[in-house]
Amino acid sequence: MSKTLILYTTKSGVTKDIAYQINKNLTTEATIMSLKDLDDDVFFSCDTIVLGAPIYMGYIRKPMRKFVIKHMDILLQKNVFLYVVGVDTHIDLDKYLSMSYPQALLLHARLIKHLGGEFRAENQSLLSRFIVNKIKEEFSKERELEEKINIDMIKNFASNILQNEKTEV
Numbered sequence: 001m002s003k004t005l006i007l008y009t010t011k012s013g014v015t016k017d018i019a020y021q022i023n024k025n026l027t028t029e030a031t032i033m034s035l036k037d038l039d040d041d042v043f044f045s046c047d048t049i050v051l052g053a054p055i056y057m058g059y060i061r062k063p064m065r066k067f068v069i070k071h072m073d074i075l076l077q078k079n080v081f082l083y084v085v086g087v088d089t090h091i092d093l094d095k096y097l098s099m100s101y102p103q104a105l106l107l108h109a110r111l112i113k114h115l116g117g118e119f120r121a122e123n124q125s126l127l128s129r130f131i132v133n134k135i136k137e138e139f140s141k142e143r144e145l146e147e148k149i150n151i152d153m154i155k156n157f158a159s160n161i162l163q164n165e166k167t168e169v
């Protein structure tokens with residue numbers, strides 16, 4: 001039986017919520033874990049690993065970047081699915097990801113998707129709120145920010161993981 005781990009890092013909780021949404025759409029239950037509570041045994045024993053991380057100031061959040069670099073050899077032996085969270089859904093995802101993740105991981109990943117994002121002010125510092133307002137101002141000159149997670153994309157992402165599990169049995 002294929003074992004799936006959904007490993008995420010989050011600052012304001014959106015990437016965690018998406019991890020649970022993905023799990024809801026899988027038929028076999030995955031283990032969901034925050035990077036800060038990483039259990040090596042669970043990580044080593046899974047065949048499929050889903051890595052979820054938000055974009056801050058143009059980069060994937062640092063704990064995930066560090067994790068990936070540290071564990072590249074092991075990740076290359078697993079089925080890897082990557083999801084990205086952020087409010088700018090019009091980015092050139094390949095370009096952004098190549099600034100944060102090693103090319104070998106991007107080539108190895110079975111699927112890479114941007115699943116939307118939300119600004120959540122409650123857990124943000126004053127500086128973060130200031131930056132968010134600046135980002136919003138910049139955006140409003142060109143287009144509306146979507147600011148929501150994409151449920152259809154999440155379902156589609158989960159169905160790809162399911163498909164992979166079926167072919168692995």
Ligand SMILES: Cc1cc2nc3c(=O)[nH]c(=O)nc-3n(C[C@H](O)[C@H](O)[C@H](O)COP(=O)(O)O)c2cc1C
Pocket residue numbers: 009010011012013014015016054055056057058059085086087088089116117118119120124127128129131132
């Ligand atoms: C200080 C700050 C900088 C951000 N920079 C970006 C960015 O460069 N690109 C983007 O798409 N979203 C950016 N965002 C939006 C976050 O990616 C979004 O709020 C995401 O849902 C946060 O996920 P989390 O709750 O899992 O941390 C930024 C948010 C903050 C607060």
